[in-house]
Amino acid sequence: MSNTDIEIVVDDPTAPEVNSPVVTSVRIVDVVVSLLLLALALTLGWDNWRTGAAWDSTGPQAGYFPFYLSVILGGASLYGLVTAFLSRKEAAETFVTRAQLRRVLAVFVPTLLFCLAMQFLGLYVASFLLISTFMRVVGKIALWKSLLTAFVFTAVMFVTFDIAFDVIMPKGPLEAALGR
Amino acid sequence: MEAFGLLMHGFAVLLTWKTLVLMMVGLVLGVFVGVLPGLGGPNGVAILLPLTFTMDPTSAIVMLSCIYWGALFGGAITSILFNIPGEAWSVATTFDGYPMAQQGRAAEALTAAFTSSFIGSLVAVLLITFLAPMISSFALKFGPPEFFAVYLLTFCSFVGLGREAKHKTVISMSLGLLLAGVGMDTVSGQLRMTFGSTDLLRGINFLVAVIGLFGISEILLTMEERLALRGHAAGISLRVVLSVWRDLPKYWVTLFRSSFIGCWLGITPGGAIAASFMGYNLAKRFSKDPDGFGKGRIEGVFAPETAAHASGTAALLPMLALGIPGSGTAAILLGGLMVWGLNPGPLLFVEHKDFVWGLIASMYLGNVVGLVLVLTTVPIFASILRVPFAAVAPMIVVSCAIGAYAIQNAMFDIWLMLGFGVVGYVFKKIGIPLAPFTLALVLGNRAEDAFRLSMIGSGGDMKVFWSNGLVGSITTLAIVLLFWPILDKAFGSVSRLMKTAKSPA
Numbered sequence: 001m002s003n004t005d006i007e008i009v010v011d012d013p014t015a016p017e018v019n020s021p022v023v024t025s026v027r028i029v030d031v032v033v034s035l036l037l038l039a040l041a042l043t044l045g046w047d048n049w050r051t052g053a054a055w056d057s058t059g060p061q062a063g064y065f066p067f068y069l070s071v072i073l074g075g076a077s078l079y080g081l082v083t084a085f086l087s088r089k090e091a092a093e094t095f096v097t098r099a100q101l102r103r104v105l106a107v108f109v110p111t112l113l114f115c116l117a118m119q120f121l122g123l124y125v126a127s128f129l130l131i132s133t134f135m136r137v138v139g140k141i142a143l144w145k146s147l148l149t150a151f152v153f154t155a156v157m158f159v160t161f162d163i164a165f166d167v168i169m170p171k172g173p174l175e176a177a178l179g180r
Numbered sequence: 181m182e183a184f185g186l187l188m189h190g191f192a193v194l195l196t197w198k199t200l201v202l203m204m205v206g207l208v209l210g211v212f213v214g215v216l217p218g219l220g221g222p223n224g225v226a227i228l229l230p231l232t233f234t235m236d237p238t239s240a241i242v243m244l245s246c247i248y249w250g251a252l253f254g255g256a257i258t259s260i261l262f263n264i265p266g267e268a269w270s271v272a273t274t275f276d277g278y279p280m281a282q283q284g285r286a287a288e289a290l291t292a293a294f295t296s297s298f299i300g301s302l303v304a305v306l307l308i309t310f311l312a313p314m315i316s317s318f319a320l321k322f323g324p325p326e327f328f329a330v331y332l333l334t335f336c337s338f339v340g341l342g343r344e345a346k347h348k349t350v351i352s353m354s355l356g357l358l359l360a361g362v363g364m365d366t367v368s369g370q371l372r373m374t375f376g377s378t379d380l381l382r383g384i385n386f387l388v389a390v391i392g393l394f395g396i397s398e399i400l401l402t403m404e405e406r407l408a409l410r411g412h413a414a415g416i417s418l419r420v421v422l423s424v425w426r427d428l429p430k431y432w433v434t435l436f437r438s439s440f441i442g443c444w445l446g447i448t449p450g451g452a453i454a455a456s457f458m459g460y461n462l463a464k465r466f467s468k469d470p471d472g473f474g475k476g477r478i479e480g481v482f483a484p485e486t487a488a489h490a491s492g493t494a495a496l497l498p499m500l501a502l503g504i505p506g507s508g509t510a511a512i513l514l515g516g517l518m519v520w521g522l523n524p525g526p527l528l529f530v531e532h533k534d535f536v537w538g539l540i541a542s543m544y545l546g547n548v549v550g551l552v553l554v555l556t557t558v559p560i561f562a563s564i565l566r567v568p569f570a571a572v573a574p575m576i577v578v579s580c581a582i583g584a585y586a587i588q589n590a591m592f593d594i595w596l597m598l599g600f601g602v603v604g605y606v607f608k609k610i611g612i613p614l615a616p617f618t619l620a621l622v623l624g625n626r627a628e629d630a631f632r633l634s635m636i637g638s639g640g641d642m643k644v645f646w647s648n649g650l651v652g653s654i655t656t657l658a659i660v661l662l663f664w665p666i667l668d669k670a671f672g673s674v675s676r677l678m679k680t681a682k683s684p685a
Contacts (some may be wrong), residue, residue, distance in 0.1 A: 009410050012406055012568075012569070014570075015406040016404065016406065018406075026609070028649075029606065029609070029610055030610045031422065033332070033353065033606060033607075033610060033612075037351060037355070040355075041420070041610045044358055045371055046414060047372065047373050047375065048372060048373065051370060051371075051372045051434055051514075052370075055640055058368075058636060059632055059635045059636035059640065060631075060632055060635055060640075061366040061368070062367070062368045062372050063369040063372055063442065064632075065361065066358055066361040066372060066373065066669060067356075069354045069357050069358045069361070070354075070358060072350065072354045073350075073351060073354040073355060073358060076347045076348075076350040076351045076354065077351055079347045080347050080348065080351060083345075089217075095609060095610070096404070096609070099480045100404040103403045104400050104403055104404060104605075106403065107399055107400055107573060107577075108400060110574070110577075111396065111577050111601075113577075114577065114581070115581070115594050115598055116597065117593065118581065118591075119591060123581065123582065123585070127574075127581075128576040130574045130577065130578065131571075131574040131575060131578065134570060134574040135570050135571050135574070138570045138573075139568050139569075139570020139571060141568060141570060141571065146571075148603075149571055153575055153578070154578075157578065157582065160231075161582060161586075165234040166234070167230075167233070167234065167586050168580075168586075168589055169582060169585060169586070170585065170591065
């Protein structure tokens with residue numbers, strides 16, 4: 001097999017290493033999720049019971065349908081909890097390695113900050129910051145390329161949504177200064 | 181022949197410059213999304229759905245369905261050139277597609293993939309054209325009990341026939357149904373599961389959940405992988421296309437078989453993934469040279485691609501005729517229909533003829549245009565992969581945020597989207613399927629209403645679900661499907677007992 005005709009090559013400078021230590025196994029996450037779902041089922045079940053999950057003269061009350069669904073959800077998560085505890089296979093499976101988690105957080109944390117910033121700076125400024133910083137820091141892409149891409153993308157979004165289609169987005173001081 | 185006349189009318193609705201341009205835009209965006217690693221049909225439609233909010237329903241659905249076709253086409257490009265399946269249903273395409281690319285027959289493989297996708301979709305669209313109006317006029321006679329029975333059938337078949345662990349499917353489905361019930365109760369006007377929050381009063385918006393589950397979570401999942409790639413570039417010349425097409429009649433059995441499997445699995449919620457593998461395996465089993473498979477046989481590309489596309493397209497049949505989506509993507513399209521104030525279901529064929537036939541006509545047209553488009557522009561799309569994911573990821577995050585916010589102009593929805601992103605990431609990793617959740621969330625309210633209306637009608641008697649032959653057989657079928665794995669095992673052991681009882685004698 002020759003590699004001569006391989007023409008497209010893309011690198012991933014911050015790729016997660018292959019032999020990174022395991023943070024947690026699938027079993028632990030499965031147990032935690034089952035517990036959370038069980039708690040949710042109990043809360044919702046209780047709330048629906050309070051709303052009224054019985055029958056009255058007109059038919060089933062508002063809480064009837066969701067109450068029995070919470071029962072089903074609770075039962076299924078309980079079953080899931082037990083099987084997860086007993087499963088040997090899941091204990092051996094990796095949920096996430098440390099390097100993978102770092103990468104996932106490298107997207108998740110900026111996204112979280114973006115959502116926060118959006119409330120104060122407006123969506124367009126926040127997205128410019130998100131795209132340029134992300135490209136520069138995570139992708140190790142040249143600064144000018146990052147800034148330019150972010151600017152062009154944000155501008156296109158602004159023109160499409162704010163000017164062409166009149167879709168209202170959260171706005172901040174910059175838009176106010178520009179009089180939009 | 182009424183269908184034919186209406187279809188012609190549908191074409192007339194479509195053939196305006198505006199719609200054709202939207203179609204092209206949709207296809208290009210779709211292929212783009214399909215080519216990007218990790219993102220596929222449902223993700224593309226979910227992320228780009230908000231773009232269409234400002235359009236009229238016909239243009240919007242044309243664009244969305246073209247995004248879907250585009251994504252279906254796009255998945256094949258990465259499978260063949262890079263050995264990276266853009267979608268789960270393209271996995272089977274890599275078995276023979278990538279070896280062909282390594283042998284320098286990439287153009288041939290791509291042509292085969294696109295052509296067979298086209299054939300698969302075409303068969304499914306033909307089926308929709310003639311079957312959907314019949315089913316929907318039949319369904320017009322349905323009352324609430326019949327509808328509830330059909331919903332039950334859909335849910336039960338997911339549990340009984342799905343390949344995931346049963347309890348995980350049940351969890352996903354009941355969670356979706358529960359979240360659909362949050363907010364104001366439609367029958368009594370009472371509030372439920374809001375816990376005094378004014379934001380929850382509006383309920384949990386289906387599209388916000390979908391954008392989180394399919395947009396944000398997919399980014400998180402994709403980032404876990406090593407995103408470096410090496411692959412072949414390919415241009416397709418007319419000569420190759422013609423030579424592949426000339427050989428096409430030789431493979432008619434494979435094509436026909438795969439189309440049939442695809443249509444069948446698409447209508448029942450089996451999905452395109454199962455269809456593509458089944459198409460591939462059957463082609464291999466019936467082949468005169470099964471050992472040649474996996475080493476670059478063109479049939480190995482034809483079989484899974486035809487099945488995947490037939491199934492992806494056929495999934496829209498129950499959505500149009502009954503208001504029940506056959507796949508995750510169809511569920512998202514259904515959510516879109518509701519945003520535009522169209523009530524999916526049998527009445528759609530009566531009340532919104534223009535819309536329905538416009539959509540069906542756009543399936544024909546979209547596939548033809550799509551085929552031409554991908555055949556001519558493959559090199560450009562292959563080079564999209566040169567764009568580093570670090571640039572694409574934040575852009576997708578921004579698009580998701582715009583989409584989630586635009587639906588109800590609420591900041592709360594942004595946080596909800598983020599929450600669903602995390603939920604989707606964790607669920608996918610521990611094997612809780614997302615398709616039943618999506619389906620349950622979109623159908624939840626209607627299933628509940630149907631249930632309560634039939635209960636009110638019958639005075640609380642459960643026997644209403646067996647009150648006549650039709651509803652009785654649907655309900656019974658639903659319950660049989662729910663316990664299918666158990667029944668299947670039971671039958672298996674009984675027949676084995678019979679065999680062992682016979683053989684010693």
